[in-house]
Amino acid sequence: MHAPRLTVICVTTLATALTLASCSSSGPTAAKNAIDLTTTTPAADGTVDHVTWNLPMGEPTTLDPAKVGDYSPSTVASNLCDPLIRLKPDYSTAPGLATSWQRPDPKTLVLNLRRGVRFWDGSPMTAADVVASLERQRVPATQSVNVQVLANVTTIKATEDHQVTVRFRTPDSLFLKYLVNGFGAVGKASYMKKAGASYGTARGGLMCTGPFKLTKWRSGDSITAVRNTAYWDRSLRPKVKELTFRFITDNGTLTSALMSGQIDGSYEIPSTSAKALRGSKEGRLYYGPSAQTVFLGATSPTSPMADRRVADALSLVLDRDALVKNVFDGAAQRQKTFIPSLVWKNSEAKDVYAKGYAALPAVPGPDVAKAKKLVDEAAPKRRTLTIATAAGDQQSLQTLTFLQAATKKIGLKVVIRQLQPTQMSGLFFNPALRKGLDATIALGYVEIPDPLSYADMMTDPKSPMNWTNYRNNKVTSHIRAAKATTDPQRAAREFTEAQALYAKDFPIVPIACPYERLFLNKRLSGVPASFAYINMPWAARIGGTGRESS
Secondary structure (H helix, E strand, O other), X not given: OEOOOOOEOOOOOOOOOXXXXXXXXXXXXXXXXXXXXXXXXXXXXXXXXXXXXXXXXXXXXXXXXXXXXXXXXXXXXXXXXXEOEEEOOOOXXXXXXXXXXXXXXXXXXXEEEOOOOXXXXXXXXXXXXXXXXXXXHXXXXXXXXXXXXXXXEEEEXXXXXXXXXXXEOOOOOOHHHHOOOHHHEOOOHHHHHHHHHHOOOOOOOOOOXXXXXXXXXEOOOEEEEEEOOOOOOHHHOOOEEEXXXXXXXXXXXXXXXXXXXXXXXXXXXXXXXXXXXXXXXXXXXXXXXXXXXXXXXXXXXXXXXXXXXXXXXXXXXXXXXXXXXXXXXXXXXXXXXXXXXXXXXXXXXXXXXXXXXXXXXOOOOOOHHHHHHHHHHHOOOOOXXXXXXXXXXXXXXXXXXXXXXXXXXXXXXXXXXXXXXXXXXXXXXXXXXXXXXXXXEEEEEOOOOOOHHHHHHHHOOOOOOOOOOOOXXXXXXHHHHHHOOOOHHHHHHHHHHHHHHHHHHOOEEEEEEEOEEEEEEOOEXXXXXXXXXXXXXXXXXXXXOOOOOO
């Protein structure tokens, strides 16, 4: 299934992003014969008339940056609407629409805006547009997936024509980092007000500053954008004149379209398609570092898995090496935690994070005898676990089938319940849809360059994602201390202290960290191969290679 940015992969109404430690073959839990990873594809300079790109998760429901919290809308919107801070292919950050920022005191953030930036209609971007873009996300009618980021904010004001000042109730280390995603994207204030609830839809459109301009959205068929020839960042003025997005969700159909050249490229290539595409003469399959994570999570306090001993037993019957080889086609890495390393590997405090990760217990190998002993000690009232997955998600279904067979050896029974996509995404924010379930397999991602956001979402007693009513006061204290400091080193120390504690008692089963899979037609190059594409103008980097499709 696709879990929330928790991004759920599917949750478009939940406002947080799940994903952490970078999946990289250089880590301590890397599999043997690891696949070579690349952050970006070779640079290309040729102009291209038209590119057709696929969205394998289907058609977006909106392109409003405030509501974007899923793969498909983020893949499109990141090329249309610029954020205040830009994410780079290695998950580090750089100035975007904000050129610099200062903290005159721990509870104040000053954003200095880029001058000379214009919206697609030629009007200049001002501080008023930035304030409107942020403030509208407080309004319930906007349905922002990032509304929680504003919980600690008291005021957002235009203090100069090109300066915005944000004040907080208490120091806030995460607000600035969220400015790399849709939360920090800037739209034209007057256009957003006029469009109202239709902003970001096929009818209401958008008015942004990005390298591509939205020109057409044919529901059920395609989305088309053309290059912004007056784009403020001259180094990223697009070489592609027209970009069309298609919505092929069937693996076989997508594979055929890529191999025939009907589709030029796609991120999130399914493992079943990857096997066929590796030998294609039409293009190349790239593997990149990823901030995605696959894990098994309990869905209620009464679930047998809410007992950490049962969760550990499930972990001990999983043969992760076999899963990586057979389910992920070798394109994944075992991980110690549900938070991957890409999100902190370029942090100012990366050494602190790395030391904390290294100190975690090793990824367990299969140990049926120990697993059975843990189940006997826990003596759960129910020995049947009903686990949800999305219908059609073969990767998750295969993983659960492995688990189903293995748990028979330790006195547990796994029932797999396949849910339709709307039910699957809905269970992340609607408790009624979790009724009758004991756990879910989740494919999530962490979209901001900080592990704290994901840990906070999963472990805080007040979080809507804390489905088992987990409570560890020491964990909560360390996480809150990390959020309340603007010192990167101290924040990292507090986080790793919390991580060391919840790694012992939080009921979750980390499974693997999949690598990013990108297929690109041989006539194209230049795009990032890492998961950072989700929040950066990746299509502005596409160029021609001079090698035409056959």
